[in-house]
Amino acid sequence: MKYRLVKYLLALVTALGFVTSATAQDRPLAIGTLPQGSLGYAIAAGVAQVASANGEMTLRAVGQGGSSVFIPALNRGDFDFATSNAFEAVFATQGSGNFDGQANPNIRVAALLQPFEVGIMVAADSDIRSLEDLKGRPFPVGYARQRLVGVMQQAVFDAAGIDVGELDGVPVPNFVEGAKLLAQGSVAGVMLAPGSGVVRQTHAQRPVRFITVISGEAAAAQVAEALPGSYVGRVEPVERLPEIAEPVDLIGYQYALLTHADADPDTVYAVVKALAENKAALIESHGSFRRFDPAKMAVQVEGSTFHPGAIRFYREAGIWTE
Incomplete structure (x- = not known):
């Protein structure tokens, strides 16, 4: 198992030019998402573009075969963020739905991004x-x-x-x-x-x-x-x-930006702040962000948990309800 993880990380270094970890700030942060051509990838790419342009970090969207691949990787901390949806955050955390019997307890919600059908x-x-x-x-x-x-x-x-x-x-x-x-x-x-x-x-x-x-x-x-x-x-x-x-x-x-429990709180704070304050730039990155509502970024779905770094921003913005 340890050998496979090392091999996986080395492959990321070779193919993508970076290694993902929860705390490093001097390298690109990875957003695990669906393959290129999907709306999920376009949303992740828009998040990466806007957060990189308006925060002191660099993010990249990394297309994967599906959430059954990148959600467990996010849970391990191999990715810094991921895009998925509100109910998958519940399934992953609880070990239900498509993660039946395979709980990923480190999954945290950073933001709700836009309605999706x-x-x-x-x-x-x-x-x-x-x-x-x-x-x-x-x-x-x-x-x-x-x-x-x-x-x-x-x-x-x-x-x-x-x-x-x-x-x-x-x-x-x-x-x-x-x-x-x-x-x-x-x-x-x-x-x-x-x-x-x-x-x-x-x-x-x-x-x-x-x-x-x-x-x-x-x-x-x-x-x-x-x-x-x-x-x-x-x-x-x-x-x-x-x-x-x-x-x-x-x-x-609701489509969501997810992170993991050990992600740096300041980084998560900076990312959600950059998104909340730059809707126009998000729309420019992809038209689907016309439906993005910063006031609804912190809407909670029972069974999921928000990251403390995100909560800190939402409290400052006056949209956290607890």
Whole structure:
């Protein structure tokens, strides 16, 4: 185990030119995130750019195969920060959901960044209009490197009263591979986030559209119980989202900047302060930050824990509620 960790760190030195640790201030800090092309990576890159430009530190986004890789690395302190979502912070800390039996007790929340929606997209010319229409169709499952996607997928199918076994499951490691299969016509749909680079790339190869995945109050309540802090995210058609052909109800949640318990409090403080005070720069880095609200950076989700460095800033800003 020790040898593998050393080998991993040396690989980071070679490939990225830096080593991550909790306390060093004279080298770039790493933000573990999803692969390039994902909206998660774009958000992490924006955070890195703005925090680097407005604080006494340098950050870099480091794309990984999925949160099942970078969340445990963050828990160990191999990364300084990570981008994910509020309910994954709960799962990771408690050892539930996609981290069932594998608790990562050092995970801490630094900031909530912006609302986010995830749902299922299908080919635009498909006859699929609802989750029911996916029964018997080839559909991505497994998500060995992105178990969270599988957990979200399970939540919406359970809420719709559909046994995942009724799908013709096609094992995939992550949503990127699922999107490739959709573009090829090998699967009927895939779970993704509207507006992401992967969605745009898929749409360019084969036009796609999203379908509603949460229908009715009972389904909404069941999904919210399975995914703490989530809600129904209504997405309306707009010019910049050609994949949204009509209003659809997707899984809504807050995307978050995470850190770990041993991260330097002054560094965490400086990062969240830089973000809170530079919304315009964040929007310039990526348009999704138009939805960023500094007043909501400290909204708490039961089961997750904020880092003391972040709490210090939020108290000074008057937005910490405890």
